[in-house]
Amino acid sequence: MLYTPIRFRNLELKNRWVMSPMCMYSCENGVANDFHLLHYGSRAQGGTGLIIVEATGVVPEGRITNKCMGIWNDEQANALSKIVKIVHEQSESKIGIQLAHAGRKASTWNGKQISLEEGWETVAPSPVPYEESERIPHVLTVEEIKDLVQRFKEAAVRAINAGFDLIEIHAAHGYLIHQFLSPLSNTRTDEYGGSFENRIRFLLEIVEAVNEVLDENHPLFVRISGTEYAANGWNIKDSVALAKILRENNVDLIDVSSGGNIHGVKISLFDGYQVPLAEAVKKDAEIATGAVGLIKTAKQAEEILQNEQADLIFVAREILRNPYLPVRGSFKNKDNCFFPPQYERARP
Template identity: 55%
Template sequence: MAAKLFSPFRLRGIELKNRIVVSPMCEYSSQDGFANDWHLVHLGSRAVGGASLIIFEATGVSPEARITPDDLGIWKDEHIEGLKRITSFLEAHGSVSGIQLAHAGRKASTYSPWTGEGAVPENLGWQTVAPSAIPFSDTYPLPVALDQEGIQKVIDDFRTATQRSLAAGFKVIEIHAAHGYLLHQFCSPLSNQRTDEYGGSYENRIRLLLEVTEAVREVLPADLPLFVRISATDWTEGGWTLEDSIALANILKTKGVDLIDASTGGNVPQAKIPVGPGYQVEFAERIKQEAGIPTGAVGIITNAQQAEAILENNQADLIFMAREFLRDPYFPLHAAQDLGVDVEWPVQYQRAKRVK
């Protein structure tokens, strides 16, 4: 029997050639949000390596949506050309291009990991926003609680970013509602202490995510898929839970969302997360089974046999990989050999293909 990891998977009008997805990975290598040669080589090598879907890193829908001053952006038309150069290359090498649209909220205006910690100086940073004026930690900026005008701007920014993404050649849109960024901040009672229609009850806390989803789906063609990345749990008492996530997935399914990318954590710094191989797979499985929606599994998935087992056990539909792709841009080609599957190699590399 052929390995399920290398079976095709269709979502709306897009067919993926296998189940291996390059998960969004912040590269902190942009100036003023522009994509450059680093992004071309970083992402292009994963297309040459055989990934079916490559999702670009968390991309700011506005300047203030960036995590750091070095983040990729899509808040102005000038960003389109550089992104299109990369999506065209990926498509030419058999990969579908996806983009993760993001707003960092209270976790914005901070240093890139290798340049410093916490908030950047005023001359480099900007005023952060959040559902409530609660900083992520003592070293992070104090955010301003969004008013109605600010909330509407967020919705409009996601809509416009989707339109620019289509012009840049993206075929999959992923809304980032995980890891303690703005949309997750609204969903979780740990970060949302509002008393208006965007706070308090579960229905109110998920309202902004639903409105963003509706705005994105409104301008996204019917034949192109929409993903939402969520943190399925805050790993903290009194926070967002798996049961909340299952209920959310059931609602998102009715809003035209095609897949839940199930990650966890990131909203509070003191969370105790039991990190280990496949530690988040159970969340993708529960959401898939109880909400009846395709899911992507992510989190320390590092080898072909592990990925194949997840699919064979019907725990998820796609395998999202990040760090393993940093170690091995050609993971799909090597995984195929490990599983005894004959896949097409780039003609330039065929003389290196092992023959068994």
């Protein structure tokens, strides 16, 4: 299954390998550069079915750091279009982009909040900082929330015009949308807080707005944290309930990660540690999922697919170590996987 195509809307991926979005902290003013061209291009030449570009801020203050990527202006979109063009021309890979806003976890460097002079004021659904020592974030007004929904939509327009095949909305890892989802970080009493239905409203409005600019050739994924590992916080039951609603709102796949919203929680890490979360969402919500989390080998990836725990395999650290992971995994059973024709002499 790992090397069989899969279709979302009208977009066909040649295999089930996905390069998970990973921040590279290498932009100036949010603009991608030659590093990014080589970084993403090498994974395309390595046979990855889908590449998802790192978390990309829809507004300047939505970046995690001042070196993160952005897509709030045309200069940024034009730089990204060069990467898309190379990937499409030099491989069989498809390429998507993850649209993001870091919320209270913005304005940082090396995981620590930086000063207002170096950074900027953070925003959040409620006056609850990520760490007690950090500044209290600005509480978004309803008008500001509506404006951010529009910023996500405008970013999606730029992304499609730049040639991206797919959009992923980042609603995981304790960033702004996740902050709205969790009752531990969202203590609002208006229509965006309190009940489960109110806490998911911001995400649903973004999904609706982004879908307005997508067509049958451009699928929509959403990344969530399946659980935040905290008592009375967001959990897998919430994730399944959300996934059912997203399925009815024209979301094509749930990319299931975990954690990131509550400082200091203990997470037991082992190979494939998040796969059961993807499996629960897939089976209970009846929607396609992506599995991520210390997936390191083609054998491990194949077992996840064969066991029907997920539909796509998102790989992060291992594909940084080995850009040719997909094509190397195809050699053993002579599976069909893109390999640059110039390199054919190296095929076993």
